[in-house]
Amino acid sequence: MSKAREQILAGVRRSLKRGRLDATRETALQERVSAHQRNLVPARAASMDHAGRVDLFVAMAEEVQATVVRVASPAAVPEEVARYLAAENLAADLVLAPDPGLDAFPWDARPLLRIRRGRAEAGDTVSLTPCFAAIAETGTLMLVSGAGTPTTLNFLPDTRIVVVNDRQVVATYEDGWDRLRAAGALPRAVNFITGASRTGDIEQRIELGAHGPRRLHIIVVDDRQKAGDGEDE
Amino acid sequence: MLATSSTFEANARAGLANPILQRALALMQSGFPERRRLAIERLPEFEALRDIGESIKDHTLEHLDFYLELFEANVLASGGQVHWARTPDEARAVVLQICRSVDAKVVTKGKSMIAEEIGLNEYLEKNGIAAVETDLGEYIIQLRHEPPSHLIAPAIHLMKEQVADTFRAEHCSLDPARSLAEARQLCDEARAVLRPRFLAADVGITGANFLVAETGSSIIVTNEGNGDLTQTLPRVHIVMTSLEKLVPTLEDAATLLRLLARSATGQEFSAYTTMSTGPRRPGDLDGPEQYHVVLLDNGRSALLGGEFQDVLRCIRCSACMNHCPVYAAVGGHAYGWVYSGPMGAVLTPSLIGIAKAGHLPNASTFCGRCESVCPVKIPLPKMMRHWRERQFAEKLYPPVYRAGLSLWAWVARRPALYHATVELFSRALGWAGKDRGRFRSLPLANGWTAVRDMPAPEGRSFHRLWAERQKAGARR
Numbered sequence: 001m002s003k004a005r006e007q008i009l010a011g012v013r014r015s016l017k018r019g020r021l022d023a024t025r026e027t028a029l030q031e032r033v034s035a036h037q038r039n040l041v042p043a044r045a046a047s048m049d050h051a052g053r054v055d056l057f058v059a060m061a062e063e064v065q066a067t068v069v070r071v072a073s074p075a076a077v078p079e080e081v082a083r084y085l086a087a088e089n090l091a092a093d094l095v096l097a098p099d100p101g102l103d104a105f106p107w108d109a110r111p112l113l114r115i116r117r118g119r120a121e122a123g124d125t126v127s128l129t130p131c132f133a134a135i136a137e138t139g140t141l142m143l144v145s146g147a148g149t150p151t152t153l154n155f156l157p158d159t160r161i162v163v164v165n166d167r168q169v170v171a172t173y174e175d176g177w178d179r180l181r182a183a184g185a186l187p188r189a190v191n192f193i194t195g196a197s198r199t200g201d202i203e204q205r206i207e208l209g210a211h212g213p214r215r216l217h218i219i220v221v222d223d224r225q226k227a228g229d230g231e232d233e
Numbered sequence: 234m235l236a237t238s239s240t241f242e243a244n245a246r247a248g249l250a251n252p253i254l255q256r257a258l259a260l261m262q263s264g265f266p267e268r269r270r271l272a273i274e275r276l277p278e279f280e281a282l283r284d285i286g287e288s289i290k291d292h293t294l295e296h297l298d299f300y301l302e303l304f305e306a307n308v309l310a311s312g313g314q315v316h317w318a319r320t321p322d323e324a325r326a327v328v329l330q331i332c333r334s335v336d337a338k339v340v341t342k343g344k345s346m347i348a349e350e351i352g353l354n355e356y357l358e359k360n361g362i363a364a365v366e367t368d369l370g371e372y373i374i375q376l377r378h379e380p381p382s383h384l385i386a387p388a389i390h391l392m393k394e395q396v397a398d399t400f401r402a403e404h405c406s407l408d409p410a411r412s413l414a415e416a417r418q419l420c421d422e423a424r425a426v427l428r429p430r431f432l433a434a435d436v437g438i439t440g441a442n443f444l445v446a447e448t449g450s451s452i453i454v455t456n457e458g459n460g461d462l463t464q465t466l467p468r469v470h471i472v473m474t475s476l477e478k479l480v481p482t483l484e485d486a487a488t489l490l491r492l493l494a495r496s497a498t499g500q501e502f503s504a505y506t507t508m509s510t511g512p513r514r515p516g517d518l519d520g521p522e523q524y525h526v527v528l529l530d531n532g533r534s535a536l537l538g539g540e541f542q543d544v545l546r547c548i549r550c551s552a553c554m555n556h557c558p559v560y561a562a563v564g565g566h567a568y569g570w571v572y573s574g575p576m577g578a579v580l581t582p583s584l585i586g587i588a589k590a591g592h593l594p595n596a597s598t599f600c601g602r603c604e605s606v607c608p609v610k611i612p613l614p615k616m617m618r619h620w621r622e623r624q625f626a627e628k629l630y631p632p633v634y635r636a637g638l639s640l641w642a643w644v645a646r647r648p649a650l651y652h653a654t655v656e657l658f659s660r661a662l663g664w665a666g667k668d669r670g671r672f673r674s675l676p677l678a679n680g681w682t683a684v685r686d687m688p689a690p691e692g693r694s695f696h697r698l699w700a701e702r703q704k705a706g707a708r709r
Binding site for chain 2: 146
């Protein structure tokens with residue numbers, strides 16, 4: 001198909017009434033790309049302090065029918081998971097992302113939770129994962145694929161539980177990109193998730209749980225004091 | 234897909250006479266525009282973002298060769314492949330060859346307008362591969378063998394009763410006595426029927442809302458999660474897309490994403506925005522083993538540098554059709570091909586030729602709402618006018634129509650004659666209508682008077698009044 005490639009590129013240049021860009025111009029474009037220059041960023045979240053952003057993240061996520069619970073420490077996460085599953089009348093079977101970060105939670109304290117670690121399979125009903133960042137602007141979770149965080153966990157189970165550390169809340173998508181670049185090589189998938197799966201394809205009535213999860217439960221761990229970390233993004 | 238754009242007039246008449254379609258279109262008019270308005274009210278920067286969105290797309294199009302090559306290099310660097318296709322034929326052949334290379338039997342599909350544009354489903358079926366649409370709206374119209382009638386809500390022309398009838402006819406193994414009265418039940422049934430297909434698929438084909446040159450990534454935006462199941466579960470992911478989807482950087486993508494969901498559904502952000510870069514990495518437990526991008530041209534490169542370049546800025550949000558009085562009256566199928574509404578009226582003639590799609594740029598009142606809501610400020614009415622001019626130049630209008638236009642142009646270019654003629658006609662009409670004050674029908678204007686009365690002209694013409702005022706002003 002290289003003939004098609006050459007013809008398409010030649011056609012583009014012919015239409016633009018020029019040949020291949022000269023080296024100076026190409027360097028300038030390359031610099032535009034590498035600069036990662038932000039365009040106008042809405043003030044909504046960018047103008048807030050960190051606590052304001054966490055509150056905004058929670059409010060925006062709840063607006064799209066996610067449920068959000070804030071807990072005071074990592075130790076409270078398994079308890080909250082058990083409470084949520086019982087309250088929703090769901091079986092206590094869950095598949096956990098293999099990510100070692102989840103080992104920090106005292107799962108043994110909740111022996112009635114039946115836990116498997118791995119990717120999601122067809123029969124899995126509840127998944128729990130960490131996230132990469134949480135975008136305050138629109139209540140959006142930013143998740144990345146990797147050995148510890150398989151993408152199927154985000155889409156196959158009916159119920160999604162995501163643990164967000166307070167320090168992972170950032171203002172904007174651009175802040176998310178910065179963290180992603182700082183983390184090194186780009187993962188295969190970056191999933192921005194805002195609320196549960198939905199469709200309006202029948203008479204524009206919004207129905208949750210079209211193909212992906214029917215519910216999204218977010219546990220925000222407020223452990224800033226304990227981490228002794230006062231950084232503000 | 235076989236275009237029926239040439240019979241737009243008959244299609245439109247059928248649409249106007251279809252009570253189900255009219256009910257569905259009434260729902261649309263009260264839905265999308267209001268939600269968009271509310272979302273935009275909450276974002277004070279929206280207008281400024283439109284200007285930036287426009288300039289990002291313009292910048293990319295003006296350097297498209299550079300960004301295409303950069304995108305390709307980065308896809309290759311992440312372990313993916315890029316296939317260039319000049320025509321729908323070439324694109325279909327590439328997809329089939331990839332499917333055959335893994336001996337694919339079932340292909341799942343996320344919504345892709347490019348796949349519609351090249352008629353991919355029919356082609357795969359003909360070659361013994363089952364292509365299953367997974368977006369709820371696309372699935373419904375696939376079962377009904379219909380084309381999409383809207384960019385983002387392909388089954389918007391149907392009410393839930395039609396969907397229920399379709400499901401009953403197609404899902405034969407289910408209990409015939411089951412209730413399908415509610416949208417909820419229809420969604421659940423589609424979910425249950427499609428889940429095994431997702432799991433069985435050998436290849437997943439999605440479109441792309443954006444291609445990021447900086448990283449070699451494709452971005453899809455969905456609400457259902459079908460696109461993600463489509464591209465995560467099978468061994469092979471094919472991104473079926475076209476040249477103009479390129480953006481330079483992740484920052485540029487973020488700006489356009491802020492515009493897209495608000496303009497489309499009035500959401501702050503769609504439920505799922507997913508960026509894919511290459512195949513699964515060593516150690517990954519899931520994700521496709523192969524990642525292919527098929528880049529279709531199909532006449533787009535020829536639009537660059539000309540009077541239709543601006544339409545390549547389109548991010549397929551559907552705001553133009555959601556706000557169009559013509560679309561709201563006749564529905565998307567009247568346009569007779571893949572793209573409908575104002576963006577279809579401009580893009581379709583570019584892709585299938587003005588000879589076949591000539592009615593579309595004429596099906597406009599030039600009210601300008603489409604341009605006023607477009608997130609990347611495409612001057613749609615101006616481009617429809619360019620198409621009309623081209624039709625006239627290429628003698629595509631009927632002889633009587635052309636003769637009338639020529640006569641009008643000849644008179645309009647001679648101000649003295651024009652004013653005298655207008656004066657003569659308005660006096661004659663004023664005299665003829667002085668008793669009733671209006672006309673119920675007029676020769677040569679039946680189309681106009683069929684739905685309204687023509688008021689009889691009174692007094693002096695605007696031009697005359699204006700001239701008198703200017704004279705009076707000069708004297709003072």
